[in-house]
Amino acid sequence: MKKNPLIKKFEVLEKEFHEISNSIINTDHKNKNRKKYKTLFKKYNKLEKLLHLYEKYKKKLISLQEANFILETDSDPEMKEIAFLEKKKILKDLSFIEKKSHDLLSTPISPINTTEENNRNAIVELRSGTGGDEACLFVEDILRMYVLYFKQVGWKYEIIHAQKGGKKGGGYKEIILDVRKSTKEEKGEIYGNLKFESGVHRVQRIPKTESQGRVHTSAITVAVLPEVGDIDININLSDIKKETFRSSGAGGQHVNKTESAVRLTHFPSKITVECQEGRSQHKNFEKAMNVLRSRIYQNEKEKKLKERSIKRKCLVSTGDRSVKIRTYNYPKNRVTDHRIHKSIYDLVGFMNGNIQEMIDLLTKYDESKIQF
Structure with missing residues (x-):
């Protein structure tokens, strides 16, 4: 035979x-x-x-x-x-x-394998979605959750860009963080741990502004991008439009009275990036370029995955921002990840940065054999 x-x-x-x-x-x-x-x-x-x-x-x-x-x-x-x-x-x-x-x-x-990519620093972007002021408040809550987690694992972070929420509710419409190791010698996978956070995070709770005690549903999006350099993504400066403006956020007289904020628009990809948190226009430009490279890299990576049709059936960890990945249910003290159908009944602890258990489960599931 x-x-x-x-x-x-x-x-x-x-x-x-x-x-x-x-x-x-x-x-x-x-x-x-x-x-x-x-x-x-x-x-x-x-x-x-x-x-x-x-x-x-x-x-x-x-x-x-x-x-x-x-x-x-x-x-x-x-x-x-x-x-x-x-x-x-x-x-x-x-x-x-x-x-x-x-x-x-x-x-x-690939010259950049998964292990190398996982060890990279990360850009974390949080944006409010459906739910108005309540979504802006939830962005702030998720920001706090990640910051507490970073403290637990010993990572440092820097706010690259922040846009405050509505006048009534507060919170953030958008906030972008640069997350990195405290020292070059420190071990641990920053992007490898955080990449599973990409997607839509939904919250179910009674807003502070709700007078009749009704539970509302709001959503935010999280995008986690690996930090990349000039070698990985070659950007032609002639393809970029640079604009400077005065910062609209908090930061003292110098930040608000000089045009230190930077906005970059990349014509081929139509990606726009802003950075207004630093006092120096030069440093804001460098940070904005860092975010721009990461976004272009992620877009190219997702495009290649789709072209080759090699997305895994188990867990797609490509940073698809349209997929609802997790629900935070306050009345039931429950957080549920919909990709692995896992619920943790300690929402308070989870929101205080105790998210490693969920990350470990997602990593294990992602690395498992293909399920039919």
Whole structure:
């Protein structure tokens, strides 16, 4: 019987995977040639994903044989009907694995792998959505939640841009943070932890302005972007329109009386960035460029994922801002993440920065094998 071509390919890759695995375990090799070690580690990660698919593929082929056996030998019509439906599902799953494998095999190893990207600093953007003043107040609450979390893990943050909410309610319409490690030597994945926060955060509670005690639903959006440099994204300065203006926020006489605030508009992508928190126009320009590079990088990354159709079925962590990811229900003291159907009944603790448990669950789910 002729062997399946994909099985033959998988067997070759499995052998290569074990060879690379033995090679990267060698600590001397790691210390002597770090560049080669990094390349091997990237290939190891890619092959590991392919071998997860291989295991799924083998199990599905065994299930297909069992279904075919029932269809050929069983005389019970009901069993045959079950086997027929099962075979139909298995063939669909096999087709998906074959396509997924082809995508991974045809995708070159990126110079920026997931591990490297996860270790980057992050730009965190919070914006009010539906709900008016109440949404602005919730932006402030989520900001406080993240700030308390940053303190727990030892990260520092800086406000790049802030736009206050309505005159009545306060809070923020928009706030952008630059989050980074306290020292270069500090370990920990900033973007790797925060990337799962991207999406729509919904709150259900009684607003302070509600006189009849009715629960209202409001929403905000969170976007987490990896910090990138000139090497990753090359921006032509002739494609940027730079405007300066006086800051409208708090910050003292100097900030408000000089044109230190900067607005950048990138014509090709139509992305606009503002920075008005610093006293120096030059520093505000640098911060705005940092945000602009991160947004362009994220847009390009999402575009490539869509083009290659390699979004995972389990958890899409590409920063899609239209997807409702989490609900904060104050009357029931509950926070629910809709991607993993997980609820934590300690909303007070969660809003006080205790969000690592949810992040760990999302990370574990994201790294798990493809579910059918």
